[in-house]
Amino acid sequence: MTSSTTSVTTAAGRPLPHAEGAKHSWLEVRGIRLHVAEYGSGAPVLLLHGFPQHWFAWHRVAVQVAADRRLICPDLRGFGWSEQSPRGYDIDGLAxxxxxxxxxxxxxxxxxxGHDWGAHVGFRLCLRAPERFSGYLALNMAHPWARHRAILPNLWRQWYTAFIEYPVIGRAVLRRWPAFTRFLLRHQVADRALWQADELAEFSAAAQAGAHAGQAMFWQYVVREIPALLRGMGREQRLTVPTVLLGGERDNVIPPSMLAGGGRHADDLTVRIVPGAGHFLPRERPHVVAEAMKELFTTGR
Structure with missing residues (x-):
């Protein structure tokens, strides 16, 4: 473990955004340095961000739940202030x-x-190592058993991935076209005026700095996860960790229709749809996320 601080600047000159109560550290994990932001103290909760974000995605939720929880918010490999590597961006590697x-x-x-891609990693974690997790809150992501008849009519919603997933092209888009990232952030919330200018600037700059990681993660999904999905792999796996899945009524990436059908593969899976919300529940409805955490993680559940 390396030094812990609340005010640092990376080698690239990008300062950490300020978040009240956040403490930062860098840990050696599987040969790379992962950046971890932590809030509060108490029962530990691991929070995994989505694309194109990093640890800062959780700061509005943190202020509501950190009083009695230890919130551990890592930057996934290659994102935010975590070290990049040539490989390791597949879902199993991130898990x-x-x-x-x-x-x-x-x-x-x-x-x-977990939110978005972080929620995808979260499902993999719960299936691979259920003994490590006492409860799981998944946000804006389909469960691993989404029905083909729900997926196929919604494939068009993934149009933007064609600009990101391909080697060379995807890195160039993320690195040289920050307006594309800003467009995605605005396009994927129900109220486009929600984002503050500094938030858009931060996450688009982060996507530029982590262009290799972003492109590689999408590409690994194409070459690993999609073929596995088409072959029906994982249909025999069972989710034993108590799980609540929250989706946005107006999520234009993972619509509510893609969240049904997981109950027969899980011991305790509840799906809830948040009215009027889009794809970024931690930003759009932090109080709803906080209340779901408190309910699901109540001692004794």
Whole structure:
């Protein structure tokens, strides 16, 4: 573990955005340095961000739940202030990073929250190592058993991935066209006026700095996850971790129709749709996320 601080600047000259109560550290995990922001103290909760964000995506939720929780908000490999590597951006690799991070932190069992890509990693974690997680809150992501008849009519919603996933092209788009990232952020919320200018600037700059990681993660999904989905792999897996899945009524990436049908593969899976919300629930409805965390993670559930 390296130094902990609340005010640092990366080698690229990008300062960490300020978030009240956040403490920062860098940990050696599977051969790379992962940046971790933490809030509060108490029962540990691991929170995994989505694309094109990083740890700062959770700061509006943190102010509502950090009083009695230890919130652990890592930057996934290559994102935010975590070190980039040539490879390791597939879902299993990112899940391996998080299991190793828990080992480094000395945590045997935690609560889990994931948004977008972080929620995809979260499902993989719960299926691979259910003994490490006492409850899971998934946000704006389909469960692993989404029905083909729900997926196929919604494939068009993934149009933007064609600009990101291909090697060379995807990195160039993310690195040289920050307006594309800003467009995605605005396009994927229900109220486009919601984002503040500094938030858009921060996350678009982060996408530029982490262009390799962003492109590689999308590409690994294409070459690994889509073929596995088409082959029906994972249909026999069962989710044993108590899970709540929150979706946005106006999510134009993962619409409510893609969230149905998981109950027969899970011991305890609840799906809820948040009225009037889009794809960024931690930003659009932080109070709803906070209340869902408190309810799901109540001792004894």
């Amino acid at each position: 391996d990073d998080m299991l190793a991070l828990l080992d480094v932190l000395g945590l045997d069992r935690v609560r889990l929250v």
